[in-house]
Amino acid sequence: MRTRWLWVALALLLSFWVLFPIYVIALSAFSNRAEISAWPKSFLPEHFSLETIAFFFGVEGVWKATLNSVIVAVMTMVFSIGLGAPAGYALARFGFSGKDAYRLLILLTRAFPIAILALPLTIRFIELGIYDTPLAVALVHTALALPFAILVSYSLFLGIPREFEEAAWTLGCTRIQAFRKVVLPLALPGMAATAIFAFVISWNEVFAAAVLTLQNRTLTAYLLTRLVEAPLYFQFAGGFFLIVPSLIFIFAVRKYLFSMWGIASR
């Protein structure tokens, strides 16, 4: 009984730790300008106002950066699934030499700090003529998201019994038909979750985006360059707008993330 209360207290503390800053940002984003710098601060939403948010979207470049972010994130999503799902399927279904090493290698790609990769990548992208394009950023983001995409789809396909496919083969399907009619429908929710996760990784990434773009900033990169000069309320609104999609997405796919990490969700 004693330990149970301890756990509850700990859980509350952790939740507070994460939620309080988000709450403050949300509070500030929906207050008027005067309220933000007021002291002592009120932690209750007393003066609800869309003024700050409206101002944020009124600033030149915000919409363009948002659009860029969406383009990059969608490309990342497509690349990650397009490459990650077949890789995950191969890992789940086929035995091949070097399989274990390959699985380790996938994770090792996360061992290189993006800061080290950024400079050589910049040079290479300039040579290729794709510097400062959404494609370049999406490629780097795909490199970041791909390990997750592969490992999540690996466990997804592993969870679909091989017999389903074999039964489909004996009932008249080719390999591709069996995949399309039996495996894909079963894997689809998990694939969607993986795609969204890739989207969020891209949406939140700031370093590579900032280094690899000049004119075509993504939202994170744009906000980063603006933060120094921007007024406080602008920062709050921008922060809030960055957090919200990630929160919604992560909440939507939490079940699959848990299963990826081997935690049973109830």
Place this chain on the structure above:
Amino acid sequence: MAGIRCQSVRKLFGTFEALKSVSLEVRDQEFTVLLGPSGCGKTTLLRIIAGLETETAGDVYIGDRRVNDVPPRRREIAMVFQNYAVFPHMTVFENIAFGLRMKKMAEGEIRPRVERAAEMMHIEQLLQRYSGQLSGGQRQRVAVSRALAVEPQVLLMDEPLSNLDALLRLEMRAELKGLLQESRTTTIYVTHDQVEAMSLADRIAVMWNGEIVQYDVPIKVYQEPETTFVGGFIGSPPMNFLDLRIERQGGEAAGRLGDARISVPDTAAGHLRLGVRPEDLEVLPSGRGESGLAGEVVVVEPLGPHLQLTARVDGQTVRVTAPADLDVRPGSRVTLRPNPARLRWFDPDSGRALH
């Protein structure tokens, strides 16, 4: 309908030899059971016939067609899997219709055929359900219906009843037997359950260590096992094996077991192994001058319809099935008289039967 012929089929998994040159012929409309302990290669053989596994060497024929390079979808087979493999994202109706749709059958033809297949397995009231809403037994019925709906040349079943509980298994077994007797589909059925094999099969192929050790009708496999392995694997309790020393008197050979002398087939060997089923031993009270094997009862297990006795004969353990009203207790001295028509002799070194 079609027969199946496997010719010297061999399968290696890495260096492990799962099948050592297996030949098997299943006649048209025959129900053959592949029986053996786990790891004997029976499922591998079935999967090779289905085309889900590729043979290392040898040929497989379905009908007159060599199917080695034919993918599963063109072999005109249907398979029932141990874990049912009922597609969870489709209704029962769609599951059963799956194979028909793949054959591009007209919609008007699919419905009556699905309904007929469902009726055969008594699941017509479940057609709109999903797999998740079914019990294990119902799922198995769906799997069988789905296989029968395509009216395959050959039906392959991989331990289809082993995931069901005992009572349901008994019920499904009888039902399957009735159904397949009616449809006369050539069937290969894999199981490790000897009772299932005995009750269902036209012929049983007993497998061990990647080989078929005996392929015959159930009663022959039971009464005349080709090897000590078959005798020991089939039957519950299994066949008794007693080692005898051979003595010669005036050119005639006789087996010696304790004080008892048993006439044996003529052999040059110094030892023989006698195989006798527990129900082929008659229990008589000792000391009445009856000829037979002298033994002492060690354990008495009343099982209802009969008694299960464990006795010691000349230091060797013998199991006997005795009438339920027999008056014996542990320690009783008895004479066991084997039915001379049911004795089976084996070479103790190779384990093969002597003919």
